Amino acid sequence: MDSDIELSLIMPPNWSTNSFLFYSSDVPVPFACAILVGLFTLQHYGTHKIGFLFAPIIVIWLFFISGVGLYNIIYSDHQIIYAVSPVYMYRFMRNFDHQGWRSLGSILLSVAGSEAMFADLGHFSKKSLKITFVCLIYPALILCYAGQAAFISKNWRVFEDVTYLSESVPGAFLRHIVVLLSLLASAVGSQATITASFSVINQCLALGCFPRVKVIHTSDTINGRVYIPDVNWLLMILSLGIVIAFQDIAQIGNATGLAIISGMLVTTCLMSLVITLYWEKSLFVSACFLLSFGLVEIMYLSACMSNFHKGAWYLVVLFVFSMTIMISWHYGTMKKYEFDLQNKVSMEWITEMSPGLGVSRVPGIGFIYTDIVTGIPAFFSHFITNLPAYHQVLIFVSFKSLPVPCVPQKQRYLIGRLGTKDYKVYRCIVRYGYCDNIRDTDDFEDQIIHCIGEFIALEENDLESLTSPEGRMIVVGNPMLDGNALVPIPEMNSNLASPRLSNNGTQRTLSSDSIESASAPVTRRKVRFMLPPESPKMQVSVRAELQELVDARESGTAYFLGQSHLKVRDGSSFLKRFLIMTYVFLDKNCREPPVALNIPHAALVEVGMVYTI
Template sequence: MLLVAVVPVPFACAILVFLFTLQHYGTHRIGFIFAPIVIVWLLFISLVGLYNIFYWDRQIIYAISPLYMYRFIRKNEVEGLRSLGSILLCAAGSEAMFADLGHFSKKSIKITFVCLIYPVLVICYAGQAAFISKNLHDSEDFNHLSESVPKSIRHVFIAWSLLASAVGSQATITASFSIINQCLALGCFPRVKVIHTSDKIHGQVYIPDVNWVLMALSLSVTIGFHDIVRIGNATGLAIISGMLLTTCLMSLVIALYWEKSVLVSACFLVFFGSFEIMYVSASMLNFHEGAWYLVFLLACFMTIMLAWHYGTMKKYEFDLQNKVSMDWLMDLSPGLGVSRVPGIGFIYTDIVTGIPAFFSHFITNLPAFHQVLIFVSFKSSPVPYVPPSRRYLIGRVGMKDHKIYRCIVQYGYRDPIRDTDDFEDQIIRSIGEFISLEENDSEALISPEGRMIVVAKPNQKVGGNALIPLDETYSSVGASRPENGEIQRSPLGELLESGCPLVRRKKVQFMLSPNSPKIPRSIREELQELVDARESGTAYFLGQSHLSMRNGSNYLKRFLIMAYVFLDKNCREPPLALNIPHAALVEVGTVYII
């Protein structure tokens, strides 16, 4: 706000653009640049405040007592209550520190606020009050902060205030990134690209989409309002609304998480909530003078979050209710004449048990699937990196004769999974290692599900001695080139690739280990079938959901579904760890009746 007050609007907009452009460097680098500016500014205003207190009115320090606020409200009545909305600006920015827990530790925030921020604010505002008490002006444009600075150093104040006003918004920007990241984890916000800027702290993130939206909103407020009073009214309502919501949620934490009595929770809510409701009432009196913009933004973002959460939960419930078991797939084969064709089929799904609804829909309409099926799921872990030895969890779905496996890929928030070109090869080598280990470790590795066997080998490199990769060759997607030079395709591969141009793609061929004669015959045969299937071709199956409303749905439900469909079409695609070639990609559309 100080930026709008002391500089022209074009210059203020240029500073805002520069500030948001720096965000992609991450909190650590920006903090290293901005921290000296903030520290010097805090020391500067605290020294000016001490000067004003001792020079103008030493008794002003007693005004910290709440008794003076009560007398002020009682004397000025409605106008005094209205002024409380502006008093909230004294804490503007400091409350955003507590939303930056992903960027800073709790201990550092507590020490900084108690030992530095709060004392500096008290001294600064007490000094301004002391100056006003002896130099009261009737002019509406009277800037008591700049006027309270001695004239000999006022030019230094103006220059440093410009820097401090720009840097002061940094806490709010980083807090927005942290909050949006938490909303993504809870499924309450559309998919956006999240860039983790630190290898050590999980919460230090940069979200480009949110950064540019915040920049556009900041520029619109600066250009549209062009009035520090209106911006201050909106800011005051935002601050006290956040405080009141935090108090309400904290009362629930006391009762439910801390398991304290309801009386203790109610006392906490009444004590702190009474003060905050008074401030909310004061801020709402200025609703028509800028605070309406905050309510408008609140309505927009709440609609987006509610619609996305509703659509996401309904889709997940549909997937759980309509997933089928392996028995259904095997029992369906004789009835519909389902055939197994050569090759490997990768089915990407979010569920880790059962068969996804989109694949059962595919089998019902096209009764054929590959000789080897691999269900692939991705699960993120709150660690920077997941070592290759712990990355792939391999299990078997159904009996051995089915040749159906499940692979759960675990990755950290700094793992470059999307840039891995040999992702498919790593999964195949992991399955080969799983097959060789299954015979000896089956009892120890059976999961609670009872039908899925998981391999997790901390000390052995993925793809040990079961399958040996040969020299890399370049071949067409979904085909292999044997020694005679002919390209072989599976029948399903020919069907899927019809009409699509061939893509030259690097491919790794496998062979059994020279020690394979020592391996039991059943394991050796299964490994050979896996190698043969890889040579026959590969296809990738992705599910595409289309939400539809039931007849007779109410207007609210229709609105939420329409909003979710719009957001789903305009947000980022779900993250996949593999650059899937278009010639081998099969997208299966499924209609979700909500």
């Protein structure tokens, strides 16, 4: 095999970027847009249903291209199979010149799609990916590319100016079949990229690096199978914009190549950190890994950057836009959380300030939702300072997600007490998995009150309580059945009084008259509680505290949410101002509220507070 043929295995000199693609770019733009719209419309059905629809397509496609490749190997040049040897790669690198360097960006497209497959580890098990890749995908791709190279080596002079390798398919009928299958296979490959995008966005949400969006888990057993409607429609708009704006598969291929090698280079850098920090290997091993793969990837990256003006610029613009959003959101979230930690107050502060402020306790229960799990949030202390009154019973509620599908009911709630029993202030940490819809249930308030009653009954004799800076925490969460604490009584058609706090729209009027006045009735409470029959095992003090909890529930319930208003400190840099302004814009336009509870407006109290960052 001469040197010309060796070079043709890598990239023929006058072929465009999409030479190794197996389909024609003569597909009309409206038809391509219709395929994209249909693909994104199917996403809400879930990966497992779409996979059931697309799996036969990709299997037929793999067998088809491997069969065509095997045919070309046999009838064109059976010696082409020796090109699998790394000797030819060595010869190519030995004669490396400017032409070979520019061809690297196109060679990279031969692995397009494989990175999306490995990004879908959350959708499939690692074992299934390894078996499928080694036993089916890799051999099929080897036969496919080897067959195409064999066809080129035999028909080099005849097909020197041919751009699309559908000519390697024997027979006109099979050529029409391959065009149809290539379109369907491209849709499947796009599906892998879309689902991988959902998984990456979901991970960014868990790390606090992406604005709040609604995540729908389409599987009860696999964590990675998620669907994000907002991201789905945004990707559809961007995809349609690329197709309509470029209308050239070569430019899209340049952007794809840059995306692939950038992802590989980032993965290599992060993997070197894993080797050192997580696997606890020596720096020498990590450096060898980084140099071995990093130098090769940097060479490919430089070749892709040579096509920056031919479509790759779009990827850079999209990268800058997305990173600005993620960095701004993460920066604003961390600064807001640090402000909450630094300005939180203890229960002793409230008890010491109460006499001086003339704080009064009004009947009812107040639920205060906060991100911090210790101390009292700054917005509630701000509320008390301006309006010295709060409810007879206070419950500070925090949500904490765990990386498991479901948290058992008996381990879901962690209950503790703030201050002494006389203050009737409790803390509840709700732990939930990614398949638990704990925030969307209508009986969430009933479950919290039932758990508080269980905590009161178990507090004296519990031997498995957890310790915290504020005292003991008890894991509770038994089903709402007749027990030794509170007995639930369902009321399906109850129309009970609303909270003691009145409401003007969404924001409450902070006045003492509004605290003591009742507003219009609401139909939220479906369960009433009563104490169990008197038992000599229950202490008198425990029964009295349970009765106070029941009476407070009958008086009404209010929900307190903090409404933050971030303000940049005077003299701050332009970068800090820009990040905070971007965060504020994203926070105001988030599609998902910070607390996804079915809270009636008549029971909601939003406390605004300025955060000086």
